[in-house]
Amino acid sequence: MKEFKAIIIDPIGLHARLASIVSSEALKYKSEIKITLPKFNKEGNLKSIMILLAMNIRKNDEIIVKATGEDEELAIKELEKVFKEANII
Incomplete structure (x- = not known):
């Protein structure tokens, strides 16, 4: 298992456009990829746009991928590169 931790810096948080970008990237890999929001003890499949949006990830939230x-x-x-290039983290 590999992971990275980060803080969301986008003023709106992980909204639909950004969720689409990261889930599309995640779909390229065979690995199971999860995103965790420790603050609320939530975990979801990073490959699912709907799950990402339902997690309601906001600015300054810590995430673990x-x-x-x-x-x-x-x-x-x-x-991690995609998250940074999209100015999410």
């Missing part, structure tokens, strides 16, 4: 599977290292590396 975890990947488990054969391409977990690449998945985490690329997902």
Whole structure:
């Protein structure tokens, strides 16, 4: 299992456009990829836009993204890059 932790910096949080960007990236990998919102003890599948939106992730929330599977290292590396490039974290 590989993971990264980050704080959301987007003023609106993880809204529909950003959720679409990260879930599309997550779908490229075979690994199981989860996002956790420790503040509210919520966990969801990063590959699902609907779950991401239902988690109601806001600015200044801490998130943990975890990947488990054969391409977990690449998945985490690329997902962290996408989160940063989209100015989410």
